[in-house]
Amino acid sequence: MTDTDFTQRFIFDNHDARGELATLEQSYAHVLAKHDYPEPVAILLGELMAAAALLVGSLKFDGLLTLQVRGEGPLSLLVVECSSEREIRGLARYDAGRIEIGATLQELMPSGVLAMTIDPAGGQRYQGLVALDGDSLADCLNAYFASSEQLESRFILHADGRRARGFLLQQLPVAQVPQGEQREASWQHLTTLAQTLSAEELLGLDNITILHRLYHEEQVRLFDAQGVSFSCSCSRERSQNALLSLGEQDVLALLEEQNGQIEMDCQFCNQRYHFSGDDIRRIFGLDHRNDGLSTVH
Structure with a gap:
């Protein structure tokens, strides 16, 4: 494992929730070095890479996870593949002449669709789709899990061309907190605090500092980091x-x-x-x- 590319899981002792943090630098740099991506494209590709790393850390399977976003604008395709061994690669297809600095997701990929595909090593292939209706990739992933997986999830994704970071919260089955209003209040409490995390903090702070800043009044256990690396499966x-x-x-x-x-x-x-x-x-x-x-x- 490198010190720059890893995922790290955490869990709350007094809430039915878990989380994952992802940090990508060297693997992100490898992907960007292969193509001269405009800044808005590089940022979205980094965010999708962070999302894939988070999901591989939270999904229990052996095989390949693919996140693919297609749109009808100047950015026609984003695709990231990440194996259960946390080997990651990604690319984008775009019309450079139509990419403007500061362009938003909806400006770059109108009428877009987000697809998540899981190819287990020894099982049946699964794919889920959701319209790209949110203002960010994180919003679209939140909507995907709410509609396709019926699993309350909150993604926070940021990238700046040098570092890609991701933060994920997911609700767990009933264990610590009873059903009903108390369970909903518990989840809202954790997500409200998570939403105070700024891009500057996520990109600039280490995981321990982030969790202390958000949840210093909670009992949180942070697990060992799992390395992520760039690898291309071509041959x-x-x-x-x-x-x-x-x-x-x-x-x-x-x-x-x-x-x-x-x-x-x-x-x-x-x-x-x-x-x-x-x-x-x-x-x-x-x-x-x-x-x-x-x-x-």
């Missing part, structure tokens, strides 16, 4: 499988169009994979045929 083998899925005839045509060498790029990390005529012959088992494929050195 030459995956690119080869993508070529196989296209089919022999289409790949041969593509090889001819590209003058005897196919280049495949990973949009997440900008890694390039090159396939020559010999590579294509091997992939499709054409070594025994006189197919006229050229060899590029």
